[in-house]
Amino acid sequence: MKPLGEDMYQGPAIPTAFTRTFGGQVVAQGLRAAQLTVDGKNTHSLHCYFLEGGVAAQPIDFRVERVRDGRSFAARRVEGYQNGKRMMIMTASFHHDQDRGPEHATQMPQVPGPEESIDHLEIRPQAAKKRALDWMDWDIRAVPEDKLSHEQIHPAGQGTHQYLWFKNTSDMDSDQAVHQAALAYLSDMTLLYTALLDHPAQELQVASLDHAMWFLRPVRVDEWLLVDQYSPSAGGGVGLTKGNVFNQAGELVAVLSQEGLLRAKH
Structure with missing residues (x-):
């Protein structure tokens, strides 16, 4: 990610056979922009909306808003732009790894392995x-x-x-x-x-x-x-x-x- 200014970053274009930007690239680069503004916490959730189809041959500019910085959690809002058009919005939340509490999880399906x-x-x-x-x-x-x-x-x-x-x-x-x-x-x-x-x-x-x-x-x-x-x-x-x-x-x-x-x- 290329810094463009305070809390602004540019995600590079990724070579592809398609004219439209892959959605996973938009999510990953938007999240990475948010991560670069947070210290000492890992992502625990994100929610992203795709507003416009991106042009794969062009980079994406991301603007990050520091919504909140707390002791346990931080929140960010990210907007992605191409040619002056807003193509995505994302909210992401970050949490430190010091909290403890109840634990349970869905069990992994018993299916054949990758081999x-x-x-x-x-x-x-x-x-x-x-x-x-x-x-x-x-x-x-x-x-x-x-x-x-x-x-x-x-x-x-x-x-x-x-x-x-x-x-x-x-x-x-x-x-x-x-x-x-x-x-x-x-x-x-x-x-x-x-x-x-x-x-x-x-x-x-x-x-x-x-x-x-x-x-x-x-x-x-x-x-x-x-x-x-x-x-x-x-x-x-x-x-x-x-x-x-x-x-x-x-x-x-x-x-x-x-x-x-x-x-x-x-």
């Missing part, structure tokens, strides 16, 4: 496969349905469902803020397409509308992460998707939620 899974391109919708060219530094594997029980494929009351393993193959240090920003990038890769698993033949206009994340425990994206993702609802031209992120130790490290445009082409 028994397949390249995610084998199951992704055709319209989404081109994007994989942008993700060459990510190893993404899908747990095949023939290795899952019927209850795992169609859990009661959860609509369409899939399990994917992710790992970044780059050299990364231990900075938790960087891993959180990388997880924000990862979170937009496949989540929305979960809503299309039962509708593979439809011609649709697909775009992220809003995005939310909760960071629950320390995370490393250069180690395998299982994302248990499902779509509880689609209708009216939008689809809602959710995901639970686990590390290989079985710890729930993050929860994701995203709504996106799934509009039929006329």
